[in-house]
Amino acid sequence: MLYDALVAPFADYAFMRRALVGSIALSFGAAPVGVFLLLRRMSLVGDAMAHGILPGAAIGFLLFGLEIVPMTIGGIIAGLAVAVAAGLVARTTVLREDASLAAFYLISLALGVLIVSARGSSVDLMHVLFGTVLALDDTALIILAATTTVSLIVLAAIIRMLIAECVDPSFLAVVSGSGGIAHLLFLVLVVLNLVAAFQALGTLLAVGLMMLPAASARFWVRSLDLLMAVAVAIAIMASISGLLVSFHFGLASGPAIILSAGIVYVVSLIFGPVSGLAWRILPPRHREA
Amino acid sequence: MTAITTDAALRFQDLTLGYGTHPAVHHLNGTVRRGALTALVGPNGSGKSTLLKGIVGALKPLSGKISLSVANRRDIAYLPQQADVDRSFPITVRDLVSLGLWRRIGAFSSVGRDERATVEAALSSVGLAGFEGRTIDALSGGQLQRVLFARVLVQESPLILLDEPFAAVDRKTTLDLIGLLVRWHGEGRTIIAVMHDLDLVRENFPEAILIAREPVAWGSTREVLSAANMLKARAMSEAWDDRAAWCHRTNARDAS
Numbered sequence A: 001m002l003y004d005a006l007v008a009p010f011a012d013y014a015f016m017r018r019a020l021v022g023s024i025a026l027s028f029g030a031a032p033v034g035v036f037l038l039l040r041r042m043s044l045v046g047d048a049m050a051h052g053i054l055p056g057a058a059i060g061f062l063l064f065g066l067e068i069v070p071m072t073i074g075g076i077i078a079g080l081a082v083a084v085a086a087g088l089v090a091r092t093t094v095l096r097e098d099a100s101l102a103a104f105y106l107i108s109l110a111l112g113v114l115i116v117s118a119r120g121s122s123v124d125l126m127h128v129l130f131g132t133v134l135a136l137d138d139t140a141l142i143i144l145a146a147t148t149t150v151s152l153i154v155l156a157a158i159i160r161m162l163i164a165e166c167v168d169p170s171f172l173a174v175v176s177g178s179g180g181i182a183h184l185l186f187l188v189l190v191v192l193n194l195v196a197a198f199q200a201l202g203t204l205l206a207v208g209l210m211m212l213p214a215a216s217a218r219f220w221v222r223s224l225d226l227l228m229a230v231a232v233a234i235a236i237m238a239s240i241s242g243l244l245v246s247f248h249f250g251l252a253s254g255p256a257i258i259l260s261a262g263i264v265y266v267v268s269l270i271f272g273p274v275s276g277l278a279w280r281i282l283p284p285r286h287r288e289a
Numbered sequence B: 001m002t003a004i005t006t007d008a009a010l011r012f013q014d015l016t017l018g019y020g021t022h023p024a025v026h027h028l029n030g031t032v033r034r035g036a037l038t039a040l041v042g043p044n045g046s047g048k049s050t051l052l053k054g055i056v057g058a059l060k061p062l063s064g065k066i067s068l069s070v071a072n073r074r075d076i077a078y079l080p081q082q083a084d085v086d087r088s089f090p091i092t093v094r095d096l097v098s099l100g101l102w103r104r105i106g107a108f109s110s111v112g113r114d115e116r117a118t119v120e121a122a123l124s125s126v127g128l129a130g131f132e133g134r135t136i137d138a139l140s141g142g143q144l145q146r147v148l149f150a151r152v153l154v155q156e157s158p159l160i161l162l163d164e165p166f167a168a169v170d171r172k173t174t175l176d177l178i179g180l181l182v183r184w185h186g187e188g189r190t191i192i193a194v195m196h197d198l199d200l201v202r203e204n205f206p207e208a209i210l211i212a213r214e215p216v217a218w219g220s221t222r223e224v225l226s227a228a229n230m231l232k233a234r235a236m237s238e239a240w241d242d243r244a245a246w247c248h249r250t251n252a253r254d255a256s
Helices: A002-006 A008-010 A014-039 A043-064 A068-092 A097-119 A122-131 A138-167 A169-175 A179-205 A208-217 A226-249 A253-271 B048-058 B095-107 B113-125 B141-155 B171-186 B200-205 B225-234
Strands: B008-018 B022-033 B037-041 B063-068 B075-077 B159-163 B188-193 B208-214 B215-222
Touching: A002 A008, A002 A226, A008 A014, A008 A226, A014 A043, A014 A138, A014 A179, A014 A208, A014 A226, A043 A068, A043 A097, A068 A097, A068 A179, A068 B171, A097 A122, A097 B048, A097 B200, A122 A179, A122 B022, A138 A169, A138 A179, A138 B095, A169 A179, A169 B095, A179 A253, A208 A226, A208 A253, A226 A253, A253 B159, B008 B048, B008 B200, B022 B048, B022 B188, B022 B208, B022 B215, B037 B171, B037 B200, B048 B063, B048 B075, B048 B141, B048 B159, B048 B188, B063 B215, B075 B141, B095 B113, B113 B141, B141 B171, B171 B188, B171 B200, B208 B225, B215 B225
Parallel strands: B037 B188, B037 B208, B075 B159, B159 B188
Antiparallel strands: B008 B022, B008 B063, B208 B215
């Protein structure tokens, strides 16, 4: 019974196994990056950059059809272009970074949808917007795993710079010029993970496995190491339960995964021991010192 | 920036620093002796913080130059005003103080037993022994300032710049931290601190620089903080004037 519910779908169907492997790989790469986005107050930047990927992927689609490699390369180029452009506009004009990102992502979304619908069907458009986690081929799995590997290695290498840049950027600027490089590499990691997530979850939900587990983890633990570990665990849990729910009830799998993460978020928001809402109804206790 | 090898720690030559075309520090000349404990005083908007930013290289001079005795500008220990530390970031006191070891361990080396001992010693010097494992969001303003002093301590820099280090800090903490300044002074380090509390300056700082965009006085604290000088500093306007004439003052050195 339990076996049928939890294990059989993965044991019996290769496409479910592939989806599981892909989304677990994604969890390891995207969730820690999400924690840093959250701590840097850049949650919406992730969302905007996920949309920024779309025109690049769409041009890949326009030229080569629904092929993963050209769409990935196009997505990376477009994502980096949006990140750099938004940064430049923020630095050189009166517009703050959030406003310029909002402008870029609206343009990107419209442009991407336009390009995809010009050549493809509405089914293609749905694939681009919401992903195809149940149809990951070998190439897609390799891209997902490679992204996660690169992402974890780079994050490990830059983590001290990144922490210093988050906590006290003006200090880092005096003792070392590496703050800018750390920020730039971090943005590259965000783009790479979003492009990887784009294969599985589509442009509209790609940021889901990045932000929801990170935001949920904030309600459970305080230290940075634990935040990253808990975020990865939540992302994996959401992937497994999302896939199972979508299998048993015939629901769309990408949204099911993100909704699972969403449920974890709402539960964390209410019951999380670190400033969860439920604790507010209890009379606050305090110690002598 | 050029290195100097005399007993000067810091030399300003016809230094003008500012934002856009408006000077905040105007034609400053002078030398800070190696090992001097100097208070930098002046009214709000007189260019004190700007001068420190210029020294660490965060702001390029509009004209003139700053010569340093330290081999590398990155060796300066600089504590900015109300340090823009993100206090919500989940970092422990130990890790924040360890950032002061950056010149020693860089971005990649591990923090060994020696480094950990250095950090713990620094924390007990500022009266925060046992706080290593706390996250910084649990600290009061005064405690955070002590932690930042501990970070300056582990930097072991020959040149220490402090921007209003005692703003919003209670009397006891101030006196404790002044003790640290005196200790650094005894170790022969050069210290420049932006100060507002003139009584503290008179009691603890042998030398002072008074600026109000223009340099007003520089020398022994008692002479610098005379009533006449203070009046002069207060009279100087802090407003920008977009129609102010272009400055054609030449370097006194060139003119002579």
